[in-house]
Amino acid sequence: MRDVILHLNYVHVFVVTIAGFLLGWLWHSPVLFGKAWMAEMKITEEMAKEITSKGMAGKMIKGLAFTSLSTFGLAALIVAHGSPNWKHGAAFGAFIGLFGPAMRLTNGASWEGKSCKLQLINAGHEVVLYALQGAILGAWH
Numbered sequence: 001m002r003d004v005i006l007h008l009n010y011v012h013v014f015v016v017t018i019a020g021f022l023l024g025w026l027w028h029s030p031v032l033f034g035k036a037w038m039a040e041m042k043i044t045e046e047m048a049k050e051i052t053s054k055g056m057a058g059k060m061i062k063g064l065a066f067t068s069l070s071t072f073g074l075a076a077l078i079v080a081h082g083s084p085n086w087k088h089g090a091a092f093g094a095f096i097g098l099f100g101p102a103m104r105l106t107n108g109a110s111w112e113g114k115s116c117k118l119q120l121i122n123a124g125h126e127v128v129l130y131a132l133q134g135a136i137l138g139a140w141h
Contacts (some may be wrong), residue, residue, distance in 0.1 A: 020129050023128065
């Protein structure tokens with residue numbers, strides 16, 4: 001694994017991190033699932049305004065850092081196992097996203113009593129995120 005980490009293209013990892021971060025922004029925006037996610041989380045418009053007024057920089061930095069770490073892990077797996085094209089990368093990423101973070105989120109949400117709709121929004125984000133990132137990384141082999 002050491003050789004894999006040494007041979008990663010970190011510019012690719014950074015670019016794919018940004019793409020994943022932007023997907024998260026779009027996913028949780030009113031354009032896609034933002035309103036439904038807020039309703040399921042029981043976050044009102046007033047609560048959202050209060051959260052954003054306290055400063056989003058720290059949350060954004062943490063989000064970017066965590067996205068970077070997960071992108072690094074996916075990139076290392078794709079390099080270790082190989083990906084001949086974007087389709088293979090997308091399938092590999094979707095598989096990892098579904099059977100890794102999506103299942104762990106769903107397990108936790110089941111114990112926490114979160115709605116099926118919220119579970120689908122959150123787990124779906126992980127699967128689509130990993131598929132998108134896998135496709136980009138697979139295309140850049």
